[in-house]
Every structure is written in C-alpha cells, then in structure tokens.
Amino acid sequence: MDTxxxxxxxxxxxxxxxxxDKINSNVSETVFSFFQTLKQKSIPGITDIIPAYSSxxxxxxxxxxxxxxxxxxxxxxxxxxxxxxxxxKRNEYPTENRFFEIPVCYHPSVGIDIEExxxxxxxxxxxxxxxxxxxxxxxxxxxxxPGFPYMGSLNEKLEIPRKKTPRTNILAGSIGIAGxxxxxxxxxxxxxxxxxxxxxxxxxxxxxxxxxxxxxxDNVIFTPIxxxxxxxxxxx
Amino acid sequence: xxxxxxxxGVYDTIQDMGRTGFQHEGINVNGCMDRIxxxxxxxxxxxxxxxxxxxxxxPASSLLFDITTLIAITGADFSPYIDDIPVSNxxxxxxxxxxxxxxxxxxxxxxxxIAIHGGWEAELWLHSYSTNNKxxxxxxxxxILKKGDLLKNKQTKYLFNTIFHKKNFDTIPxxxxxxxxxxxxRLIRCTIGSEFKWLTEESKNIFQLNQHKLTMQSDRMGYxxxxxxxxxxxxxxxxxxxxxxxxxxxxxxxxxxxxxxADHQTTGGYPKIAHVISADIHKLAQLGPxxxxxxxxxSQKEAEQSFLQQRFExxxxxxxxxxxxxxxxxxxxx
Numbered sequence: 303m304d305t306x307x308x309x310x311x312x313x314x315x316x317x318x319x320x321x322x323d324k325i326n327s328n329v330s331e332t333v334f335s336f337f338q339t340l341k342q343k344s345i346p347g348i349t350d351i352i353p354a355y356s357s358x359x360x361x362x363x364x365x366x367x368x369x370x371x372x373x374x375x376x377x378x379x380x381x382x383x384x385x386x387x388x389x390x391k392r393n394e395y396p397t398e399n400r401f402f403e404i405p406v407c408y409h410p411s412v413g414i415d416i417e418e419x420x421x422x423x424x425x426x427x428x429x430x431x432x433x434x435x436x437x438x439x440x441x442x443x444x445x446x447x448p449g450f451p452y453m454g455s456l457n458e459k460l461e462i463p464r465k466k467t468p469r470t471n472i473l474a475g476s477i478g479i480a481g482x483x484x485x486x487x488x489x490x491x492x493x494x495x496x497x498x499x500x501x502x503x504x505x506x507x508x509x510x511x512x513x514x515x516x517x518x519x520d521n522v523i524f525t526p527i528x529x530x531x532x533x534x535x536x537x538x
Numbered sequence: 539x540x541x542x543x544x545x546x547g548v549y550d551t552i553q554d555m556g557r558t559g560f561q562h563e564g565i566n567v568n569g570c571m572d573r574i575x576x577x578x579x580x581x582x583x584x585x586x587x588x589x590x591x592x593x594x595x596x597p598a599s600s601l602l603f604d605i606t607t608l609i610a611i612t613g614a615d616f617s618p619y620i621d622d623i624p625v626s627n628x629x630x631x632x633x634x635x636x637x638x639x640x641x642x643x644x645x646x647x648x649x650x651x652i653a654i655h656g657g658w659e660a661e662l663w664l665h666s667y668s669t670n671n672k673x674x675x676x677x678x679x680x681x682i683l684k685k686g687d688l689l690k691n692k693q694t695k696y697l698f699n700t701i702f703h704k705k706n707f708d709t710i711p712x713x714x715x716x717x718x719x720x721x722x723x724r725l726i727r728c729t730i731g732s733e734f735k736w737l738t739e740e741s742k743n744i745f746q747l748n749q750h751k752l753t754m755q756s757d758r759m760g761y762x763x764x765x766x767x768x769x770x771x772x773x774x775x776x777x778x779x780x781x782x783x784x785x786x787x788x789x790x791x792x793x794x795x796x797x798x799x800a801d802h803q804t805t806g807g808y809p810k811i812a813h814v815i816s817a818d819i820h821k822l823a824q825l826g827p828x829x830x831x832x833x834x835x836x837s838q839k840e841a842e843q844s845f846l847q848q849r850f851e852x853x854x855x856x857x858x859x860x861x862x863x864x865x866x867x868x869x870x871x872x
Contacts, residue, residue, distance in 0.1 A: 310732045311838055312732075313783050313841075314729055314815050314816050314841035315783065315784070316783040318781060323775070350558055350561040352781035352804055354778065354779055354781060355780070356778055361781075364846065365849060368846065377838050377842070443805060444562060445564045445779065445803060445805030446803055447672060448563065448565045452779070489672065509675075513563070513565075513673070513675075514563040517562075
C-alpha cells in the first residue's frame with residue numbers, strides 16, 4: 303500500500319483512518335492488520351473500532367482519553383498515537399484467516415430473483431450459481447443489521463444494481479447481490495439487494511456466546527445445496 | 539413485586555448508557571437519547587448512572603405499582619399524574635402500592651425518563667440493558683413495552699413502607715432544575731464533516747444560515763430534515779461505506795439531510811457533511827417533528843471543551859443530589 307493513510311475527525315467522539323478509496327484485498331489486508339493491532343494495544347478510552355472497505359473508524363470516550371492528554375484535545379492525542387503506530391511496524395498482527403463454508407440453496411423458491419437475473423445477465427441459472435459459488439469472498443465489513451456481512455468481490459459478470467424499490471421483508475438467511483458485493487441477511491428485514499438463494503445457517507443468534515457468526519476479515523465459500531438438503535438443515 | 543404496564547405507549551423501551559464494543563459486528567449502540575435527563579433521573583432516586591431506565595414517548599405507558607417506592611421522572615414533560623394527583627418532573631417522588639402513574643398531555647420535549655430506586659430489572663445483553671429492537675435483545679424481552687408487561691425493580695435495602703410510616707414524606711425535599719442544560723436548544727452546534735467541502739458554496743451557506751425543519755420521519759434511528767435545496771458540486775467523488783456515529787449528518791441522494799441518532803446503523807456510504815457535537819445531542823433528543831433548528835459550525839476543540847464543561851456541571855449536580863438523597867434516607871435508618 304503506497305498511499306499515506308489520512309486521519310480525519312468523525313465528530314467529536316470518533317475518527318476515521320482512510321487507507322484508500324478502493325475495494326481491494328491489499329487495502330483490506332492493511333485495514334484488518336491495523337484493526338488487530340489497535341485491538342491488541344487496547345488504548346484507554348477507545349470504545350469501538352469499526353473496520354470498513356478501506357477505512358477504520360475509532361469511537362472514543364472524550365473523558366477517558368483526556369485523562370492521558372491534558373494539553374491536547376482527545377482527537378489530537380489519539381491522532382498522534384495512531385500516527386506513531388502507523389509509522390512503526392506494518393502487519394504486526396497478521397490477520398487470522400478463518401474460512402467458513404456456507405451452504406446455499408439457489409432454488410428459485412428461495413432465490414426469488416435468480417431467474418430474473420439470469421435473463422437480464424444472459425446467463426443460465428447453472429452458470430450464475432457456478433459464478434457465485436466458485437469464489438472465495440472476504441467479509442470486508444459488518445453493518446446495516448447486526449451481523450450483516452458485506453462481502454466481495456463478485457465476478458464482474460454478476461454485477462447488478464440494487465433493486466429500485468426495496469422489498470419490505472427479506473427472510474433471514476437470504477443471499478443477496480448488489481454491485482460487486484454479496485451479502486447475507488442475518489434477520490428478517492427490509493432490503494434492496496437481489497436475492498439469489500438462502501442459507502439454513504443462522505448468521506445471527508442473540509443468545510449465542512458470539513451472536514454474529516462472521517467477523518470482519520473472515521473468508522467465505524458458498525456451497526450449493528438442494529431444496530431437500532436446505533429443508534433438512536433448516537429443521538436441525 | 540411488579541409494576542404492570544396497564545396501557546402501552548407508542549414507543550417505550552428500557553435503555554441505559556448504550557452498548558459499546560460491538561459496532562464492528564454491525565451491532566448498534568442504542569441507549570438513552572437524552573443522557574442528561576436520564577442520568578439525573580437515576581441520581582434523584584439514589585442510583586448510579588449505569589442503571590437502566592424507561593424511556594417514554596408520547597402517548598406514554600401507564601404503570602400500576604404494587605410496591606411503595608421512589609421514582610423520578612425527567613426529560614420531557616408529559617403531565618404525569620399519580621392516580622388523580624399531578625406530580626412534577628425533576629424531583630424524587632414517592633409512589634404508593636396500588637397507585638397508577640399515567641401521562642395526560644405532552645407539554646414540552648419528546649422523551650421522558652423514569653428511574654426507580656434500585657433500578658429496573660432488565661435483560662443484560664452484550665454488557666448493556668439497552669433494548670436492541672432489531673436483534674430482539676436487551677431491555678424488556680428485546681422489544682417495546684406492551685400492555686400487560688410486568689416490570690420489576692431490583693431489591694434494595696430501604697424499606698420505604700417503614701420509612702414513610704415514621705415520618706411524613708409526602709413531599710421529599712429533592713428537586714432540581716435542569717433548564718440550564720437546554721438553553722438555546724434549537725441552535726445545534728456541529729463540527730465539520732469530511733464531505734462538507736464538496737457542498738456547493740451556496741449549499742454551505744444554506745446549511746449554516748438557513749433554518750432546517752425536523753420531518754415526521756424523526757425517530758430514535760435518525761432525524762430526517764427538510765432544508766432548502768442543498769447540492770454537491772459535480773466533481774464530488776463517491777466514497778465507500780465507512781463508520782458513522784451518533785450525530786453524523788449525512789447528505790441523502792434526494793438533497794436532504796439526516797442526523798443519525800441513538801439507534802443509527804454502524805456504517806454508511808452517504809456523504810458526511812457535519813456532526814452534531816456531543817454537548818448538543820440531548821437538546822436534539824428533546825425536539826420532535828416540525829421543530830425548526832439552525833446549525834452553527836464550531837471547532838473540534840470547542841466541541842470537546844463544551845462537552846467537558848457540561849460533564850463537569852452534570853457531575854457536580856449529580857454529586858449534590860446523591861449526597862442529599864443519602865442524607866434524607868439514611869437518617870431514617872439506624
């Protein structure tokens with residue numbers, strides 16, 4: 303990564319470190335490496351660290367940070383600390399490479415937009431399934447809903463805009479595509495992505511020790527399953 | 539010991555100071571919208587600021603108490619009555635077993651808080667009692683209160699039946715005035731956002747000089763504003779989604795603005811043109827649809843200083859109130 307990261311305030315209790323403005327695995331690797339580094343350092347006063355495609359936002363408690371920075375503002379103090387860390391070692395904490403295999407049923411009864419997309423993209427449903435499932439996706443970030451993974455990047459042949467009118471209810475487990483991204487709705491929710499399948503895996507469960515199955519930086523592979531298999535797994 | 543919701547309100551939930559540490563999983567912070575009012579309600583009943591409270595919108599729930607205890611109501615004035623007797627906000631109120639607390643008319647503000655001595659029992663999820671409606675977790679069964687719900691207060695060492703019996707406590711000498719925290723409540727101070735520079739010169743002026751109106755789409759997630767036409771310059775780059783925060787003002791594709799509030803999403807891609815400063819969030823939290831506001835830009839330093847000054851004043855007041863509370867009630871117990 304060649305561009306120098308830019309640190310900007312995000313209001314008076316947060317800041318964002320921009321590592322670039324593109325979605326690619328190099329930038330993302332830098333984001334996650336820095337995410338790990340900051341987590342390990344546990345700097346007093348930092349309450350949240352939010353990774354995104356090419357940035358990392360840090361939310362802090364002004365009072366806690368100011369306990370260590372009497373002469374500077376909380377922002378200036380954290381900006382200095384971050385700059386120091388950025389200037390020292392890169393990739394100090396290599397990201398763990400967790401892999402998840404997620405079964406997906408691409409049957410049109412659950413992948414409600416799959417037929418329309420095949421027509422629109424001039425692909426057979428089989429080709430579409432092949433293009434979507436024959437790829438390793440990275441979870442660039444979680445957002446929108448608890449545990450909603452923004453994953454990339456899709457094969458360019460599958461690039462498609464969001465639906466003009468969002469649906470009012472998309473079922474939990476639905477696999478969506480939008481732009482060059484793919485995602486999984488962890489909960490029943492309104493949404494504007496094109497739905498091509500559904501997984502029986504529960505991405506979010508509030509009473510689980512880790513409510514969200516996927517974490518930023520994880521890798522995901524989709525495995526096609528039949529409707530029968532989908533029904534069987536969903537009943538487990 | 540129960541407090542029964544005998545009539546439900548439009549959007550009443552249990553909230554505390556919010557759920558931090560999980561935004562990287564898309565789990566939003568939630569928490570009380572007006573934290574000053576919330577903290578003072580807890581102080582008035584001798585609780586620590588971390589105790590969960592009821593946050594009410596109007597029309598609000600009616601609550602039947604089957605215990606004698608102390609409560610405090612702060613924030614919006616919804617004309618509270620205990621049975622047929624009006625009671626006031628911002629003081630410690632004794633409520634007897636068998637009495638019903640209800641709210642008859644919205645007079646001022648949009649969010650009221652009820653603290654109960656000892657604290658409300660609530661579901662702790664990811665270190666917070668705040669209700670996360672999307673995840674259906676935290677607070678009271680992870681949802682808004684409904685008619686028939688049974689709330690509980692935590693056990694405390696004070697036996698109010700005995701204390702009240704010994705001494706006439708019809709008026710409890712604890713009353714505070716919070717109006718100082720809401721001066722100039724329609725002038726909202728902001729720091730500059732990273733995409734402010736892409737607004738046209740005219741739009742920059744409109745943002746700072748013209749009035750903005752809160753629309754009907756103003757809730758715990760965000761306040762959508764109606765402003766004079768704002769536009770971005772043609773060479774404004776599109777930015778990838780990144781973290782957003784409480785008070786972030788985003789420029790929507792239709793040229794209007796939204797201010798993100800307590801239940802906001804953790805990330806967003808719309809241009810961030812400004813951020814409401816922490817010291818003014820509670821003022822905004824008490825403004826409802828059709829309120830007219832003005833924005834004024836301040837420096838990062840001024841924003842922090844205002845917050846520190848406000849915290850200092852709040853902490854001083856809290857200390858005085860808690861000390862007085864302990865004096866009034868511990869004198870009665872030997």
